[in-house]
Amino acid sequence: MADPHVHSPATPPQQRPRRPSVEHLPDMSATFTELEFHSSAADGEHDDRPEQPQRPGSSLGLVAGQPIFYPREDTTSTPEPKEDLSSAGSSTITPFLTKHIPKQYDPLGERNQTGARNDKSNTKFCYRHHPDLKCRRQADEPSMDQMQKELATLPPSDQAGISNVWSLFSAAPSRHRNLMLQGILAQCCFPQLSFIAANVRDLIKIDFLSVLPAEIGLRVLTFLDPTSICKAAQRDVKRQRTPEHGGRKLQPWKDVYKDRFKIGTNWKYGRCSIKTFKGHTNGVMCVQFDENMIASGSYDSTIKLWDIHSGKEIRTLRGHTLGIRCLQFDDTKLASGSLDGTIKFWDLESGRQLCNLTGHTSGVISLHFDGATVASGSMDHTIRVWNFKDRSASVLRGHTEWVNCVKIDAASRTLLSCSDDCTIRLWDLDTMRCIKVFHGHAAQVQQVVPMPVGFDLDPAPDAPAGDGRTWTYENEKDADRPPPPRYMVSGALSGNIRLWDIHSGRCVRTFFGHIEGVWGLAADTLRVVSGANDGMIKIWDPRAGTCERTFTGHAGPVTCVGLNDRRMLSGSEDHEVRLYSFCDTGT
Template sequence: MRKKSKCDKGRSNGPDLNGEIMSPGEFKIRLDALCSWVEDCNEYQKDAILRTLFPHLGASQLHWLSLQCPDLHAQCPSGCNDFIQKLPIHCAYKILSYLDPSSLTASAQVCKYWRDLSNADWLWHRLCFIQKWRLSSFGSRDQITRLRQRSNTGDMLINWKHVFRERFKLRRSWLSGQCHVRTFEGHTGGISCIQLDRNRIVSGSHDKTIRVWNIKTNSPWSVMTLSGHSGEVRCLYLEGNRLVSGSADSTIKVWDLDIQSEWSSIACKVTMVGHLDKVRAVTMNRNKDLVISGSYDQTVKIWCLKTGSCKRTLRGHEGPVLCVHWAGFTLLSGSADKTIKQWSVETGECIRTLTGHGDAVTCISLETDRIVTGSLDRTIKLWDSKTGKCVSTLDWMSSEGHTGVIRCLQADNWRIVSAADDKTIKVWSLETGRRLVTLKSHTDGVTCLQFNDFCIVSGSYDKTVKLWDFTVC
């Protein structure tokens, strides 16, 4: 018998007693002998063999065994004691932990004992935090707070199966495009920018105003109108009760939405002056008291949130800066010069320039190790944030993409949502780049959007704001 070589690694049917590889013929002889020996054993001995072998099984064998359980049990006589009941409970749970949600639900229909096992809270808690079913930190807190129940002892309990059921239905609605659409009207010009939080939508318009809408009521009318800009409101960023707005009047304003007053000038806390042309993009970090803006004057500026003073100006783009994104230590900007630049906020140094779009870069988002950009060239590109290399392109020819110029997009851990002048919103898989669904309701180009785990809000040239709610289907 030949000795084991490197080429044989992973191809063995199992070692023989001397540690050498068994030939297929010898393995079959031994396997047949083992089967014959097991057949000659009584029930007690067979149970002992199974219990002895079980701890030596690997993950793939346990997974296969878990899939066979419903079929095996269906062949048993009425009132039988299935082998799951004979296993130590931690072994039974181990088998069930390999089941997907549908199989775990089906196992609950086998018998009462299996139902009790499959309803174990920790099994559903585990599923809730698998990547596919995990919500954002905001979405998870919101859902768990809402579903928390008080027990007889006064403790606050969470039914994790109920939590998972909601998440399963929510994801199914996203994948199928099933949602309820609400329309908010009031602006007299096209909508250019939009922000969303737990209770509010904030929109900016070509009519030079900012409107605040309460999404917890059924009213389609705004609850607050902020006036102060002398030009179109082109960009917004909302964090808590602090709102930052940028305008075609070249200024940036900071508003306090906690002040309930019909006089919007009371709510304006700071006005930042320094850009020489339209302000097209803003973002904010309240922990560092910084605001970052991009302008048609081809610069990116870093401002002090409290004083409104400009701390640093970043130069390098050769065209208007149309979008900025700040996440952690990474600041990104996109421009009409067709490039994306990555900057150091601390030093103002341009770390990397990404090239590849055929026209102006209009929108940008960063999720983990993926930079996602949209352009007037009607494509969406995904880039490796570590190397700056383009890893995929989504377009209308190869990916059922947009047929109009792309105005806005946002990404999270599993999806990209984009909108364009073709009047549509599209949802994509971040991992595969596959188009999942196309949403239609606007009657003109969609200029802005934002989404969370539960809904999308969008604004359009048609002067309306729409809320696409995936929780009600």
């Protein structure tokens, strides 16, 4: 149940959204109708951790006040580097976040069996943070932009410290917040108190017209003289002006060439056309798109297909009994995972259901397919790997909480997963065992995305030769086997995004800027796109670790994002899908 005193900037998403990237499955429609899976040895279950007793925990799956990390003796995990300043103080921060973040985001407490919110919600919004009052969010945009710019000028250690303070305050209930503010005010000198007074003066002003019905507001304005009306109009223009952002650093010439001049320039200056797709009756939790079509899944238990050019709805897929948490499609078929615990495959041309995969004992919140292999992550803490060639299914155990994201790399036959237990794991799909565990996030990890093969970082001047550049498997027979992707990015409810070197196990970049939890993440060789509970979409330079641009407009948390070199896609708890096209600016 959500804390009634927590004032969130937007309606909190009730489940963690997961969405994989575009991949291609061979046409398996001929086998779908008679599909049966046979478990491998020991029912296909591969448990590489000791049996743990059932522990009470929050709805996000973490034991209140304590992070859950199980040491693994048979895993070649790499300890965190001493220089990882963003992890400093995690022994204090992590227990606090894992205790209070579940109350703030309230993933299950306010949903009924159909996925819709109950009428008697305990979530209360103050005037400033009410999700329906767009004018208040727009008034905050210039200050948020300035804060992002000033944050980028600080060294990483200072950014980490400030981000930790924001995370602690954001997760704290009302009483804790008041205590924090009292302590801060007691330590402020007169210059800081003057700064607070100057900023609070405007923040506590209430635009009463925004909360009145339109007809009443217009009636009130008829009593104003022309001079007063002009002053009011000028103030509204100032408050609603879109903030400008700093320029983007030059990229390597190969990437600039591939990005093309026009589209690259539009990305650089944020010039794009925005198209909004409306039709869902509840929060949108997963999206994917290609050059012609958009697919979106929602808590209204439906999947909608949209024409990307006309903006019209093509088809609605119905069959799941609870909310849709994840989906992926290729040229012929679409896979969807739902809170009803099933995975369904659909024919895109006809909308007909091809097959139904069952096995999880709780909701399916992440899936990804590549070739004949399908992986799914669930609220039952397990990962299931389905093989359509031999019709086998295996269970991967190791995470101790919800598995929020899974990503298959077919070339190296490995799988990445992240969980509410604050860890990321790398799995070998040949042996079905975990081969590396990544620690570092102070809160629940919602997304993990492998970077494309073409992405690389310039080596640091003081880095030893060959540092982290090689990868070896335990089995000598795998000498010719390709290594897993070199880099990955991950996002967590602490609001931070991390760039990892998978081969060395080190966190090489930490991106600071979101003031609330990150739900959606997408990446290519040039940029990383993130969506968060603060209702903002940020575009990052992955090499420099800096925020290039911030987009606002959604009236709720941004739960999912998509990306290609020409467009960007977002879905939100406000029931809308937005397409940002940088190849067509609408001018």
